[in-house]
Amino acid sequence: MSIPARDQERADALRELLHHHAHQYYVLDAPELPDAEYDKLFRELQALEEKHPELLTPDSPTQRVGGRILEGFAKVRHQVPMLSIRTETDIEASGARNFDARVRRELGLKEGDPPVGYVAELKFDGLAISLRYENGTLVQAATRGDGEIGEDVTQNIQTIGQIPLRLNAGPHPGPLPQAGEGASQGEDSLSRKRERAGVRAIPPVLEVRGEVFMRRADFERLNELQREKIAKGAKNEKTFVNPRNAAAGAVRQLDPAIARQRPLSFYAYGWGQIEGGPAFETHYEVLQALRAWGLPVSERTVQAQGADDLIAYHQAVGRDRDSLPFDIDGVVYKVDSLALQKQLGFVTREPRWAVAHKFPAQEQLTTVESIDIYVGRTGKLTPVARLQPVFVGGVTVTNATLHNEDEARRKDVRVGDTVIVRRAGDVIPEVVSVVAEKRVPGAAQFTMPRICPVCGSAAVREEGEVDYRCTGGLFCGAQRKQAILHFAQRRAMDVEGLGEKLVDQMVEAGVIRTLPDLYRLGLANLVALERMGEKSAQNLLAGLEQSKGTTLPRFLFGLGIRHVGESTARDLARHFGKLDGIMDASVEQLLEVPDVGPIVAESVHAFFQQPHNREVIAQLRACGVHWEEGEPAVRAPKPLAGKTVVLTGTLPTLSRDEAKDMLEAAGAKVAGSVSKKTDYVVAGAEAGSKLDKARELGVAVLDEDGLRTLLAS
Numbered sequence: 001m002s003i004p005a006r007d008q009e010r011a012d013a014l015r016e017l018l019h020h021h022a023h024q025y026y027v028l029d030a031p032e033l034p035d036a037e038y039d040k041l042f043r044e045l046q047a048l049e050e051k052h053p054e055l056l057t058p059d060s061p062t063q064r065v066g067g068r069i070l071e072g073f074a075k076v077r078h079q080v081p082m083l084s085i086r087t088e089t090d091i092e093a094s095g096a097r098n099f100d101a102r103v104r105r106e107l108g109l110k111e112g113d114p115p116v117g118y119v120a121e122l123k124f125d126g127l128a129i130s131l132r133y134e135n136g137t138l139v140q141a142a143t144r145g146d147g148e149i150g151e152d153v154t155q156n157i158q159t160i161g162q163i164p165l166r167l168n169a170g171p172h173p174g175p176l177p178q179a180g181e182g183a184s185q186g187e188d189s190l191s192r193k194r195e196r197a198g199v200r201a202i203p204p205v206l207e208v209r210g211e212v213f214m215r216r217a218d219f220e221r222l223n224e225l226q227r228e229k230i231a232k233g234a235k236n237e238k239t240f241v242n243p244r245n246a247a248a249g250a251v252r253q254l255d256p257a258i259a260r261q262r263p264l265s266f267y268a269y270g271w272g273q274i275e276g277g278p279a280f281e282t283h284y285e286v287l288q289a290l291r292a293w294g295l296p297v298s299e300r301t302v303q304a305q306g307a308d309d310l311i312a313y314h315q316a317v318g319r320d321r322d323s324l325p326f327d328i329d330g331v332v333y334k335v336d337s338l339a340l341q342k343q344l345g346f347v348t349r350e351p352r353w354a355v356a357h358k359f360p361a362q363e364q365l366t367t368v369e370s371i372d373i374y375v376g377r378t379g380k381l382t383p384v385a386r387l388q389p390v391f392v393g394g395v396t397v398t399n400a401t402l403h404n405e406d407e408a409r410r411k412d413v414r415v416g417d418t419v420i421v422r423r424a425g426d427v428i429p430e431v432v433s434v435v436a437e438k439r440v441p442g443a444a445q446f447t448m449p450r451i452c453p454v455c456g457s458a459a460v461r462e463e464g465e466v467d468y469r470c471t472g473g474l475f476c477g478a479q480r481k482q483a484i485l486h487f488a489q490r491r492a493m494d495v496e497g498l499g500e501k502l503v504d505q506m507v508e509a510g511v512i513r514t515l516p517d518l519y520r521l522g523l524a525n526l527v528a529l530e531r532m533g534e535k536s537a538q539n540l541l542a543g544l545e546q547s548k549g550t551t552l553p554r555f556l557f558g559l560g561i562r563h564v565g566e567s568t569a570r571d572l573a574r575h576f577g578k579l580d581g582i583m584d585a586s587v588e589q590l591l592e593v594p595d596v597g598p599i600v601a602e603s604v605h606a607f608f609q610q611p612h613n614r615e616v617i618a619q620l621r622a623c624g625v626h627w628e629e630g631e632p633a634v635r636a637p638k639p640l641a642g643k644t645v646v647l648t649g650t651l652p653t654l655s656r657d658e659a660k661d662m663l664e665a666a667g668a669k670v671a672g673s674v675s676k677k678t679d680y681v682v683a684g685a686e687a688g689s690k691l692d693k694a695r696e697l698g699v700a701v702l703d704e705d706g707l708r709t710l711l712a713s
């Protein structure tokens with residue numbers, strides 16, 4: 001079947017237009033069309049290509065969606081080998097100076113000679129890719145492999161929106177000609193426009209070299225999706241250790257449908273084979289041409305003069321490293337002049353004209369020596385991995401927090417494990433993941449202790465919370481300072497003259513360990529403290545003496561029981577009257593206190609169950625801390641608790657609402673219909689079917705007098 005000319009023209013025009021908009025969107029980040037419009041044009045082209053498969057070209061935007069699942073990757077011999085690059089061992093600024101000195105020496109430059117021109121680039125932390133364009137069309141994408149032979153990953157690379165399937169030979173050719181109109185315009189006007197825009201002619205053969213990588217945000221999103229899949233029970237799914245691994249996995253993914261779901265990015269930084277096309281004099285010129293042809297080149301690629309510029313670049317990028325949207329592991333310096341590059345040549349497989357100047361690695365391997373539990377000032381237990389010391393992110397790291405039980409389990413960190421530790425910028429070091437293959441046999445799974453390692457009190461994890469907490473508030477050494485300050489504060493025991501600095505000092509000097517120690521202080525041990533005069537010592541002793549006379553709510557609040565603030569302390573005191581009543585109350589009894597729910601009741605109960613806490617209270621009382629105790633609040637008796645009552649008919653004096661209120665106040669539940677569970681039916685005049693039902697089921701029936709008698713019982 002021959003293709004109608006108008007379909008051919010329309011397909012060409014659509015491709016041109018889609019290329020343009022893909023470039024605006026992916027490379028320039030400046031879309032000119034709403035997504036829906038782009039999709040419409042895309043589907044129109046797809047339909048045309050389906051109708052006439054002969055129309056399909058390898059560079060058609062529709063080819064980005066990827067094809068069939070591969071059995072393996074074909075080998076590709078690189079026409080120009082993909083070299084590696086020498087790494088400057090000196091991490092300090094002198095790395096740049098050493099490189100410049102070497103270049104100058106090899107070029108035979110003297111001290112007074114002008115500085116060498118360089119290009120400074122980011123060293124992207126992904127994987128190297130070679131893109132082969134023939135007559136402007138992407139025909140092959142290959143991995144570096146061993147530098148000579150790589151793998152054909154064209155299908156997967158085509159899914160990267162930033163990589164043009166066809167190079168841009170000039171500015172956008174203007175509005176899309178309507179179907180059938182195109183022929184009259186012809187190739188001519190297009191090439192004239194391109195010439196005017198000063199875009200260089202594309203070489204018939206062009207190999208672009210650059211880095212494929214994954215942005216951090218894309219990486220996080222991908223791992224989030226992976227976690228969801230795993231949580232839903234998907235087998236063969238895993239999370240990725242870092243963006244580089246995720247990118248490498250995506251590029252070498254045999255199923256392009258999966259590769260397409262792994263968002264990748266690309267920057268061009270060099271080239272391999274070039275045949276024909278314009279002549280270039282500098283590396284920078286080539287990069288600019290690549291950019292003009294539609295390839296993404298990093299904005300951070302700059303020209304530099306001499307060592308000082310390189311050092312400044314290294315420092316500036318080092319400062320910005322953590323705020324870049326992707327990982328880099330250093331910067332790269334390249335001699336800009338292509339003539340000088342040629343003169344410098346290669347040693348083995350590394351050019352003398354380029355060097356990688358690295359930053360301190362942000363990830364390292366090390367082993368877990370133990371998992372300790374750190375108890376914070378508030379009693380929170382945090383598992384911490386003690387590590388074989390390792391230099392990462394510019395510092396020596398000896399431990400990393402595992403945050404909490406759930407996190408430790410999720411990462412499944414065990415003693416003896418080899419782990420990847422990451423420290424980026426000022427962020428606290430963290431264990432990224434365990435190297436599963438290196439686990440020593442028999443390594444035990446981590447479990448959170450149920451006992452506080454500092455004081456031996458019970459550690460509990462409340463429902464809905466991620467953290468375990470020590471319940472030994474008053475007794476626990478880790479919580480000592482906090483507990484004392486809380487106890488002494490104005491709203492609690494109101495100890496005049498006892499501030500944070502003094503508490504720190506006294507706890508550190510070992511003068512006070514527990515709350516009762518406060519009341520055992522003498523002038524002698526106070527004046528022995530640094531910066532403590534006799535006058536202030538006496539003032540403090542007077543303040544302590546005065547604080548002994550307090551109230552039960554203040555004392556209760558001062559104990560620092562979790563979830564017991566001032567108002568709950570007041571409620572508890574009012575309800576029970578005496579401290580002993582609170583200390584001995586069951587959870588059920590605590591729940592009877594107005595506004596006390598299960599969380600508070602559990603917390604109060606657990607606190608007083610700890611012998612340590614009871615001991616502290618006994619000692620405080622022995623030291624003379626006292627308050628006036630009251631009587632337990634008289635609670636309205638609830639004689640009808642647990643009973644169900646149904647009202648029917650009209651009572652002689654009580655309205656239905658009044659009767660209902662009285663019943664509920666007595667603890668009864670007032671129901672709307674009679675069943676076997678009904679205890680009483682209160683029936684008035686003109687009672688109907690409910691009364692019949694009560695008789696039928698043998699439920700007790702009362703009149704208004706009967707109701708009053710019942711309520712009074």
Ligand code: IVH
Pocket residue numbers: 083084085086121122123124125126127128129210211269270332351354356
């Ligand atoms: S140039 C002949 N420039 O670092 C020089 N490489 O061995 C060839 N890399 O895996 C490399 N960013 O993928 C160059 N701006 C950059 C780079 C860069 C990252 C990677 C490259 C290769 C390694 C160098």
